[in-house]
Amino acid sequence: MPEVLAPASPLSNRLLAMTESATIAMAKKARELAALGVDVISLSFGEPDFQTPQYIKDAAKKAVDDGFTFYTPVPGTLELRQAICAKLKKENDLDYLPTNIVVSTGAKQALANAILSLVNPGDEVIVFSPYWVSYEEMVKLAEGVPVPLVGSLENDYKATAAQLEAAITPRTKLIMYSSPCNPTGAVFSKEELGEIAAVLARHPQVYALADEIYEYINFVGEHYSLARFPEVKDRVITVNGFSKGYAMTGWRLGYLAARADIASACDKLQGQITSGTCSIAQKAGTAALIGGHGSADEMVTAYHRRRDLVLDIAKDIPGLVMPTPSGAFYVFPDVSAFFGRTTAEGQVIKNSADLALYLLSDAHVAAVSGEAFGAPQCMRFSTAAADDKLVEAFQRIKKSLAKL
Incomplete structure (x- = not known):
């Protein structure tokens, strides 16, 4: 047999x-x-x-009572995207229009949207290491090649601009990092980011994905965004969200800010996978931003x-x-x-x-x-x-x- x-x-x-x-x-x-x-x-x-702070929960309850329970635009409600733009201007000195913003079901989806929108099979993605657990897997899902860039213990695990310069090849498409960092808690200073921006300025084919989800949880001073450096702003995708700073993990609400064509690509991708995120969560997020971060x-x-x-x-x-x-x-x-x-x-x-x-x-x-x-x-x-x-x-x- x-x-x-x-x-x-x-x-x-x-x-x-x-x-x-x-x-x-x-x-x-x-x-x-x-x-x-x-x-x-x-x-x-x-x-x-x-x-989650009570005023945010109250906004969500009102949204339910007001019948705000229908589909929203794929990149998010205009109201929320305008609030995000106001936040980015006031707190990060970044000028964006609502067309530059895509609201997603958590910052994790925003990261995945950006990677899948930018990375082609075989593209190298330099991942500052130690890194959040999903970075490498997202790159692999896009059929890219993750290239860890390991920061030393002596430098609080932060990779340096010199290391970045040495790691860039003709196949490099993207760099990824978080600041404050998950898992190390390290924070990149304005000076350190300036040196990284100078490297990126010399390599116009390389984009940057800056994960700023822990922005508010900073023990050492001002949070600084890589996109504030004008020479690289158009090649920086900034990701943020509400889970950490506003204790809104279960609400699943995040966003990215990027050049219009990149934001449009993320909008297109999201439209085929999840469409717009929860309408109630978006009302809560709008209230969170308007209420500040006290x-x-x-x-x-x-x-x-x-x-x-x-x-x-x-x-x-x-x-x-x-x-x-x-x-x-x-x-x-x-x-x-x-x-x-x-x-x-x-x-x-x-x-x-x-x-x-x-x-x-x-x-x-x-x-x-x-x-x-x-x-x-x-x-x-x-x-x-x-x-x-x-x-x-x-x-x-x-x-x-x-x-x-």
Whole structure:
């Protein structure tokens, strides 16, 4: 009887090549353990633990009561895009028209729109590393070639203009970075961005995707946008949103600002995939921008305190090398001192993924391996949790690491 071969997977090669989001995967493991009755402290997700400010929720309720429940224009309501333009002018000194703005279902979709609109198969995309977990996968989905540009620990993990100059080739189409950075919390200064702009000015075929979603969560001073440098403004796509600064993660609302033809391309792409984002969320976002960011400032005070709280405990954990983040709500220590050590059960900790699983099982603290962020020697811990939870989590971590 002839051998019956198992059918090949029906899934596309692009999906098979894609890696699951590491932050979502770890959060799933933490939830599964918690469902068994284990007291898990999850520091894996980048989600504020604050409620959306009341005035924003009130605007959403009014939108429902007013019957604002129909389709919206694909790039967003004119009202919201005008509010975004006013925000960009007032806070970032950037001049844009509503035709330069595309509102999406979260900043993640805005990033994907920009990448899929710009990148051709084989194009190189320089990704400042450490980077947010989805950057590389989005580039691969567009059939581009991600080129990590690794910043040194001595420079707070920030890649330099000199490194960028050396990495650019005739195939380079785009650079990507976040500031404040997820996962490191590093913030690029005006001077550093000026040097990067000077490099880009010498390479007119290269565009820049600037992820500014953590703009308001900055502990060191003025946030500066790469698009403020006139020599490169037309080649910079600025992405931002409401999830972090306004504690609106579940509302799924983000946007990009770009040259008109690039914005139009993103509009065209989005029109075939999701169309306009939630009408109610857009009314909430408009209210958020008109109301300013006083509520965000209150959250930042808490995030700053929590950062210092964690750093104070971490300094007493031997082997944990913890740089001081300048923004965002993460700490990103080098944990390589624990590689090669053995658990009480005889398991060897080979890498940060092993260490993350060990901390989940022994300390019942969920964190994310640095490998997913382009830094396999590190781990990311979110500090967007209550003070007492953070103290308890890092005390548990200290005890568990001491057992290795």
